[in-house]
Amino acid sequence: MNPSTASEPTASQNVPDASGRFGPFGGRYVPETLTYALDQLLAAYDAARNDPTFQAELDGLLTHYVGRPSPLYHAQRLSQQCGGAQIWLKREDLNHTGAHKINNTLGQALLTRRMGKSRVIAETGAGQHGVATATACARFGLECVVYMGSEDIRRQSPNVTSMRMLGAEVRPVTTGSRTLRDAINDAMRDWMSSVESTHYIIGSVVGPHPFPRIVRDFQSVIGCETREQCLRQLGRLPDRVVACVGGGSNAAGMFYPFVDVPQVKLIGVEAGGRGSQPGDHASPLTYGDPGILHGSYSYVMQDADGQTCDVHSISAGLDYPGVGPEHSYWKATGRVQYTTCGDQAALDAFDSLARSEGILAALESSHAIAHTMQLAAQLPPHEAVVVCLSGRGDKDAAEIARLRDSIASRT
Amino acid sequence: MSAIDTRFQEMRAAGRKALIPFITAGDPSLTFTRAVVEELDRRGCSLCELGIPYSDPIADGPVIQASYTHALAAGVTLSNILATTGDLTRSVTTPLVMMVSLAIIQRRNPSRFVSEAVQAGVSGLIIPDLLLEEAAPMAELCRQADLSLIRLVTPTTPRERAIRIAEQSTGFLYYVSIAGITGERSELPPDLVDNVRWVRERTACPVCIGFGISQPEHVRHLAPVADGLIVGSAIMRRVAAARELATNETQVVAEIGQYVQTLLDALPVAKT
Numbered sequence: 135m136n137p138s139t140a141s142e143p144t145a146s147q148n149v150p151d152a153s154g155r156f157g158p159f160g161g162r163y164v165p166e167t168l169t170y171a172l173d174q175l176l177a178a179y180d181a182a183r184n185d186p187t188f189q190a191e192l193d194g195l196l197t198h199y200v201g202r203p204s205p206l207y208h209a210q211r212l213s214q215q216c217g218g219a220q221i222w223l224k225r226e227d228l229n230h231t232g233a234h235k236i237n238n239t240l241g242q243a244l245l246t247r248r249m250g251k252s253r254v255i256a257e258t259g260a261g262q263h264g265v266a267t268a269t270a271c272a273r274f275g276l277e278c279v280v281y282m283g284s285e286d287i288r289r290q291s292p293n294v295t296s297m298r299m300l301g302a303e304v305r306p307v308t309t310g311s312r313t314l315r316d317a318i319n320d321a322m323r324d325w326m327s328s329v330e331s332t333h334y335i336i337g338s339v340v341g342p343h344p345f346p347r348i349v350r351d352f353q354s355v356i357g358c359e360t361r362e363q364c365l366r367q368l369g370r371l372p373d374r375v376v377a378c379v380g381g382g383s384n385a386a387g388m389f390y391p392f393v394d395v396p397q398v399k400l401i402g403v404e405a406g407g408r409g410s411q412p413g414d415h416a417s418p419l420t421y422g423d424p425g426i427l428h429g430s431y432s433y434v435m436q437d438a439d440g441q442t443c444d445v446h447s448i449s450a451g452l453d454y455p456g457v458g459p460e461h462s463y464w465k466a467t468g469r470v471q472y473t474t475c476g477d478q479a480a481l482d483a484f485d486s487l488a489r490s491e492g493i494l495a496a497l498e499s500s501h502a503i504a505h506t507m508q509l510a511a512q513l514p515p516h517e518a519v520v521v522c523l524s525g526r527g528d529k530d531a532a533e534i535a536r537l538r539d540s541i542a543s544r545t
Numbered sequence: 546m547s548a549i550d551t552r553f554q555e556m557r558a559a560g561r562k563a564l565i566p567f568i569t570a571g572d573p574s575l576t577f578t579r580a581v582v583e584e585l586d587r588r589g590c591s592l593c594e595l596g597i598p599y600s601d602p603i604a605d606g607p608v609i610q611a612s613y614t615h616a617l618a619a620g621v622t623l624s625n626i627l628a629t630t631g632d633l634t635r636s637v638t639t640p641l642v643m644m645v646s647l648a649i650i651q652r653r654n655p656s657r658f659v660s661e662a663v664q665a666g667v668s669g670l671i672i673p674d675l676l677l678e679e680a681a682p683m684a685e686l687c688r689q690a691d692l693s694l695i696r697l698v699t700p701t702t703p704r705e706r707a708i709r710i711a712e713q714s715t716g717f718l719y720y721v722s723i724a725g726i727t728g729e730r731s732e733l734p735p736d737l738v739d740n741v742r743w744v745r746e747r748t749a750c751p752v753c754i755g756f757g758i759s760q761p762e763h764v765r766h767l768a769p770v771a772d773g774l775i776v777g778s779a780i781m782r783r784v785a786a787a788r789e790l791a792t793n794e795t796q797v798v799a800e801i802g803q804y805v806q807t808l809l810d811a812l813p814v815a816k817t
Contacts, residue, residue, distance in 0.1 A: 153678060163647050163674045165604040166710075167724050170701040309610060315601070322603045327725035329701055426648040426674070427601065439623045440652030441600040 145469035147393050149460065154343020154430075157466055160459035162342040164429045168322075171329040176344045178249045183351070188244060195240050196355065199273070200230045202237075204356075206363035206520070211490040212507070219513035221506055222372065223493070223523045224360050226384065233496065233525030234356060234384045235266035239335055241352035243270035246333040253277040253332040257321040259286055259314030259380070260451030260498060261293025262525050263337030268302035270335075278302040281320045283312040286450045289533045311444045314380075314454045318428050338381025339458030342429030346386075346458050353387025360520055361391055368518055374399045374509065377522040378502040379472065380416065380452035382461045384524035389470060390460075399471070402461060403505045405447035406474030412437075416445035418457050419465050419472040432459040448477035448537070449497035451525075479504040481534065484527060496525035497534070547693040548640035548668040549716035552591055553751040553772060561815045563591035563773030564764070564808055565753060566780055567644065569612040570595045571621030573784070575629040577794050579636075581780075584802040586637035589809055593637075594671065594775060597626060597645040604673045606728030608778040611785060623649065627665045634666025642669040642695065642716070650683070659686045669693030669716040677710055684713065693717075698744060700724045700734065711748035717772060718748060722756045728778045730757035733767075742770045761811035768812050776808060 149156045162172065182188040196202040205225045213221045226234040239256075246254055254276045258264030264280040271278035280297055284306045287294050297304050310316040318341075325334045339346045339353075357375075364372050375392055377385035379402040392398045407415035415421065418433040425434040427442055435443040435455040447453040464470035475483075480497055483504035487495050495503055499522070506521040513519070527534075556563060566585050570578050582593050598613035598621060605613070634641055643662060650658045650672065662670065669692060675683060677696070687694040693716025698707045701724050711718050720741050722733050734740075737754070745752045754767050755775030767774055780801055787797040 161679060162676060163679065164676070165673050165699075166676060166697045167604070167699040167701050167721065169676060169706075170703065309614070310600070319601050319603060323606075323726050326604065327723075329724060426646075426651050428603075429674070431651070436648070436652055438652070440646075440649040441598075441617060442648075 145393050145464055145467040147390065149463065150343065150347050154347070156460045156463035159424070159432050159462040160343060160346060160430050162429060163426050163431065164342045165326065167326050168329065168342070171325070172342055172344065174249060175245065178245050179344060179348050182245060182248060192241055192244060196237065200236050200240070201228065202355065203359045203363070204228050206360060206367055209491050212487060213510060215486065215490050216507050216510040218515060219373070219510040219517035219519050220515065221510050222518060222520045224356060224388065224520055226356060226522060226524045227493070227495065227499070227526035231262070231266045231269050232528065233262040233266065234353060234387065235263040235337060236269065237355055237387065238337065238349050238352040238383065239263070239266040239270040242333065242335040242348070243274045243276065246276060246335070247274055249333060251331055251333045253328065254335050255279045255281065255321050255324050255332055256335045256337060257281045257314065257317035258337060259317065259453060260449065260496065261286065261290040261297065261529060262451060264302070264304070265293050265296050265300070267335050268297040268300035271302065272300045279324070280304050281307050281317040281324070283307045283314060283317050285312040286314065290450050290529055292529050292532070313450065315442065338383040339386040339460060340381040340428055340430065340456060346430065346460055349383050350386040350390055350460060353383050354390045356384065356387040356522060357389060357391035360388065364520065371395060371398050372520040373517040374401060374519045376401045376403060376502050376506045376509065376519060378403050378452060378498050378524060379419070379457060379461060380405065380454050380498065381456070382458040384522050386458055386460055388522045389464070393469060400469065401505065401509070402470050402472045403502045404472060404474045405449055405452035405501060406476035407446040408477055412443050414446055415474065416447040416453050416455065417474045418455060419461060420474050424462065427456040430459045432462040433457050433465070448480060449501065451496070451498040452501065473505060475501040475504045483507060484534065493523070494527035494531065495523055496527050497530045499524045547691050547716055549592065549642070549693045552640055553717060556591060557751070557772070559815050562768045562771065562812050563753065564805070564812060565592045565594055565773050565775045566590055566805055567594040567596055567775060567777030569609065569616055569781055570597055570626045570629070571616035571619060572612045572781070573615060573619060573788060575621065575625055579629055579633055580794065580798045581801055582633055583637055584798050585805055586639045588802055588806055590639055590805065591773065592642060593639050594642045594644055594777070595630065596777070597623065597643055597649060599646040599649060602646065604726055606726040606778060608782050608785065609727050612781045615788070623653065627661050630667060631665040640668035641666065642671060643667050644671045644673065647672050647674045655683055656686055659690050659692060663690045663692055667692065669695050671695045671697070671719060673697065677706070677713065680713065687715070695719050697721055700740065704743070707744055708747055711744060711750050714750050717751040717753045718744070720744065720752050720754045720771070722754050722758065725756070727756055729759040729782070733757055733763065738767065738770050745770065761807050764808050764811035780805070
């Protein structure tokens, strides 16, 4: 309970331990009411992952329903534009529902059915996890309620419409900052009263044990495919792998299969927002300290008293004051390097990718693209950088146009 | 032995039951918090629970959430709360228990937090997000400081686990009446009385029931099977209503006093 944050020698893939620890990070800090449901989930997951029929069913869904494997695409024009290393895009944006989130929600929907529960709740920021949960629930005939901050409902309205069409109820959250953090609070409160019949499909590698591990495992298909595709398409592993980090699920899924290959450098990109002052960014790994939020011990933006700080990002999916505990572990061990990318750089990268490759990236993923472009420019042409294009940008197009108009009218 | 142990020993010997009000520290001000606790102490509440405002209270319903938000917006800090608590413990006889999230304790540093709480005269801690499995280091700090560490049992806790939690609990055991968040309920689960009785027969630790309790009927119904009853949202709702109506604070303190008196009057009469 008073873990040290001293750096560990090397990162292991053999985490978390039985108590949900990634080194000193993770654990389970929740009200007693949730213990039973978390233990039940852990038992169901342990049984499922040793059950070949579970894995076969999930693989079948990933192939025929999601459209996996997602392509690894050589962005030649973008690479030329940067004038350095070769940029490869892992196309999670081409998945059914337009992002990596479906990898996790199908897995957890199967677990929901296995536990004999009939109702699902979820939180969502950008709405991608909400859509992916609503989709999985429709596919399995489960009742679905999605908590979403009212600010996010405004800025990601296309996804709200989709969720409702898929049969989900979207409950606006009007407390606190009205964003992802508050949506998680309300989803957890719902779960406190509904644990008997309801599973909480958490959307990122955050929350109490065993969620960070389960979500990482379901998302690891991204990194596993990338490894194989690199060997096939490049004839070798990539030199660097880049992903954006909010809660950190696409990054965890991309990085985890590379953790034991030290020659592959891993880089996580947090939302730098509009500056380095508290309240201007959403970069707990870069600017925060270890603390407790949403049931686990990890880096978080807190004030001197331990109150969670408001954070800012142009991207609703990265606008979160905490981060998954395994990222804190990778930071502490030095296995992953974390950096930031600001709002404007993400918007510029969105444009660059759109114009050079004909791909609209999600604003979340645009943060990773922006850093990759800077990085590639400094590297020789024979190096290969893979970036996780975690979602597509259709949901953001209207909001980006609105932001441009408001900037234009001010100048 | 902490002041809470002594208090329950006396009460059990006298056949009395505790009524434990919960007050958010600093909503709308610490001056107000102090006045309410002094009023409730005068009226004979046997213990008092101070809620330390937290930005992300997962176990709390809308009333206490809003109360925490107002207190934080008004600028209350942990240091101010500890200072006011220090003044209060000198002016009241009721032992004070802090309900505080682990995020706050962790940020302060657990051993510093415990020593500051003891210095302020606090008798016990309720840490709603500290589970049995993670509690050993905190329990050791509290044991050394003679501070009670009150554990929680809920309707979803398996019975074997409830016993283990009760064995670890000091001061009293907090029996959460419902699977859910804090807030007034008109009806409580039908099996609550039997479940509390079951645990209480198996532990020497006093058992107090909280969550949902707001009416004299609840008190009459539950007091016989427990050592005490905790009332929070019903009190903080009156603070919120007074904020809406801009009622003057003296009047709000009196109203809360009168309301709590109706609950005190519903407690069983002591053995003579």
